[in-house]
Amino acid sequence: MTWTKSAKLAFSGAVWFVSAQIGVCAEPAIPTERNPLPDVRSAQESRQSDTIASVKVALDKTESLKRRVDAISSLGGVKFDYLLANGEGLVASDAPIAKAVVTVIGSEIAMLPSSEGHAHGGEGDDQYTRYQNTLVERSEKLLRSALSHPDFDVRLEASNILTARGDPQAIVAIDTMIQKGELKAQAGIGYMSLAPADIASPFVEKYLTADNDESRAAAVAQLAYNPRYVEQVRGIALADGTPPNVVAAALPGLSASDPTFLEYGVAIANDESATVKEREAALAASANVLLSRQDSSPDFVKKLSSTLKQASTEVGTRTAIETIESLERGVRE
Incomplete structure (x- = not known):
């Protein structure tokens, strides 16, 4: 049988189409950077065939979703280099696959410093330090690419991991989710707080003037602990017309960071015009301050305790009574 050029092209095209449908794919990428520690290298080499088999399953779209996710989940530890080498395509895959990759990466780098910091390792471990730096950089790059994934859960998972590592790009992603209505401000601000205060606080600050009380309450709850925002948060808490839930949210943090807290905390606890929620929060915060101050005179402690006990009796809730007890x-003691 003689094949014409057009027939050969048609046949090769059909083979490509069928191959694509049955999941034939290129061999898994081999890591260009490998752990230099001899024991780890030995373990990697002894498990290489098993590792490559797992990567093939993870990459094969004809495999069941469960098998692919299970394969990805197995690519931690000494197999992690192979996940990073093949991670770009996996992170761009459907949500369950992408999230599995993000989760493994997060677990593997949880105890390692960010790419802005210094890798672990003692003096003289230059080769290992370089390896760790590369591993973290590649991991964070994949996580940042996941910030653009169409699936919300994938983006949120990647954002949480990167935010805890102080990555401003992740905080921007969380803020964007809040603005789009994908994420409630209270939860989003909580995620932002995973980052160091000097990185997260400027993003949280704008929610101090948010239109809804829940957002403002979440913002003051976080910023009240930051000495740079004490004056601003105190002003909000003591201003006329501030919603009770915002006042109550600000008091725990202010009690920890504001040396003048007792001057107004006890007053709020005894204010009969304040809501129960505000008075309970003021009672608890004032009691904590009183117990933590070692320099207070016995007479001062006794007098203030009596004042707070009277307020507790007026409030009359179980929470207030337990606070005084x-x-x-x-x-x-």
Whole structure:
């Protein structure tokens, strides 16, 4: 049988189409950077065939979703280099696959410093330090690419991991989710707080003037612990017309960071016009301050405890009563 050129092209095209449908794919990429520690290298070499088989399953779109996710989940530890080498395509895959990759990466680099920091390793471990730096850089690059994934859960998972590592790009991604209505501000601000305060606080600050009370409450709850924002948050908490939930949210942080807290915390606890929520929060925060101050005179502690006990009786809730019982136990001890 003689094949014409057009027939050969048609046949090769059909073979390509069928091959694509049955999942024939290129061999898994081999890591260009490998762990230099001899024991680890030995373990990698002994498991190489098993590792490559797992990567093939992960890459094969004809495999069941469960098998692919299970294969990805197995690519931690000494197999992690292979996941990074093949991670770009996997992170761009459907949501379950991408999320599995993001989760493994997060687990593997959880105890390692960010690419802006210094890798672990003692003096003289230059080769290992370089390896760790490369591993972290490649991991964070894949996580940043996941920030653009169409699936919300994938983006959120990657954002949480990167935010905890102080990555401003991840905080921007969380803020974008809030603005789009994909994520409630209260939850988003909580995720932002995983980052160091000096990185997260400027992003949280704008929510101090948000239109809804829940967003403002979440913002003051975080920023009240930051000494740079004490004056601003105190002003919000003491301003006329501030919603009760915003006041209550600000008090725990202010009690920890504001040396003048007792001057107004006790007053709020005794304010009969304040809501129960505000008075309970003020009672708890004032009691904590009183117990933590070692330089207070016994007479001062006794007087203030009596004042707070009276406020607790007026509020009359179980929470208020338990707060004073705890305070009295702490004072006796």
